[in-house]
Amino acid sequence: MSTHVAVNTYTYSVTYLSDKIVHSLKEIIRETGLDPAKFAGNWESTQNGISTWLKSRHLNSVHLEVFSIATDKLVLRWDLEVVYDAPDGDGSMWVDTDDLCYAIRKAGQSPGSCDYRVVVNTRNGRPDVAGWSTCSFRSTVDFSRHSIGTMIGARNGLASSAAYWSA
Amino acid sequence: MSVVSRRFCATPVRTSSETWRAIVDLLVQDGPESTRSELISVLGAAASLISSDAMQDAAIVCSGSGPRVRVYCLYGEHAITGDDANEAWLQHCPVEGDWSVSLPCPKRDLEWVNRALASKSDRITARDLSERLGSDNAEDATEKAAAEAEVDMEAFLRS
Numbered sequence: 001m002s003t004h005v006a007v008n009t010y011t012y013s014v015t016y017l018s019d020k021i022v023h024s025l026k027e028i029i030r031e032t033g034l035d036p037a038k039f040a041g042n043w044e045s046t047q048n049g050i051s052t053w054l055k056s057r058h059l060n061s062v063h064l065e066v067f068s069i070a071t072d073k074l075v076l077r078w079d080l081e082v083v084y085d086a087p088d089g090d091g092s093m094w095v096d097t098d099d100l101c102y103a104i105r106k107a108g109q110s111p112g113s114c115d116y117r118v119v120v121n122t123r124n125g126r127p128d129v130a131g132w133s134t135c136s137f138r139s140t141v142d143f144s145r146h147s148i149g150t151m152i153g154a155r156n157g158l159a160s161s162a163a164y165w166s167a
Numbered sequence: 168m169s170v171v172s173r174r175f176c177a178t179p180v181r182t183s184s185e186t187w188r189a190i191v192d193l194l195v196q197d198g199p200e201s202t203r204s205e206l207i208s209v210l211g212a213a214a215s216l217i218s219s220d221a222m223q224d225a226a227i228v229c230s231g232s233g234p235r236v237r238v239y240c241l242y243g244e245h246a247i248t249g250d251d252a253n254e255a256w257l258q259h260c261p262v263e264g265d266w267s268v269s270l271p272c273p274k275r276d277l278e279w280v281n282r283a284l285a286s287k288s289d290r291i292t293a294r295d296l297s298e299r300l301g302s303d304n305a306e307d308a309t310e311k312a313a314a315e316a317e318v319d320m321e322a323f324l325r326s
Binding site for chain 2: 013020022030041042047051154
């Protein structure tokens with residue numbers, strides 16, 4: 001009986017964290033001045049990938065790359081890193097949207113004529129998920145990384161911290 | 168206007184995508200596959216609203232055949248305990264005939280959500296979640312009163 005409860009509890013943590021990561025990406029896209037409609041069109045496959053790889057513990061981090069349509073060069077990048085051994089605090093599940101919104105404003109809006117994509121970094125041996133393919137990151141040379149701290153706490157050691165890269 | 172309400176367990180019991188699919192199952196039941204496809208075509212926009220906790224206090228409102236259907240979502244511990252959940256099958260299929268679905272939406276998302284919805288369906292729209300649709304409070308009160316109404320057998324037998 002206790003094993004059953006533990007499994008369910010971890011599943012809740014995975015569901016919560018995957019949902020809040022996808023939600024946070026949408027918030028970043030909108031507040032950066034980009035159109036979330038394209039992201040919404042891939043909502044379920046994005047959520048399935050993140051959820052599957054969180055459950056299998058293959059997911060290292062989720063990234064939003066904002067790039068120039070004209071040059072294909074990186075303009076801004078957001079990193080949501082997964083933590084599997086975070087302290088649980090008071091045991092609640094939480095997301096700090098205020099800190100996120102503050103950081104988004106600080107990172108600034110993207111200039112016009114930009115597009116975006118979601119990229120994940122996983123450990124080797126991940127299970128395949130429909131809608132995902134392999135790719136390489138755009139270069140962050142000459143960019144600076146700004147750490148924001150833990151944005152989402154999901155119990156059972158699961159959490160996510162955020163950072164962004166700007167030129 | 169008669170009304171029925173349902174409360175679905177959302178995050179962390181279901182992802183926002185799974186929650187929308189469960190709600191679509193409730194609304195469509197054994198109805199036309201084209202209607203199910205139309206509702207599923209807006210999954211991304213609808214799931215984004217579910218993930219914003221928009222359905223905690225404001226309902227998805229479905230108007231069509233039979234009583235109006237109002238669907239709320241439960242989040243966090245309320246979803247886990249499921250004490251207030253009501254996902255029971257409806258006695259009617261509300262998405263028959265001239266149906267429409269209105270989704271509650273945070274003001275900051277209203278512009279892009281309505282644009283995304285309009286590209287997929289002319290029956291599914293979003294409204295500012297702070298705006299009450301029709302007479303929400305009155306409908307909820309009417310439904311609650313109807314649910315709580317019981318025959319006073321003692322008074323009935325005395326008459």
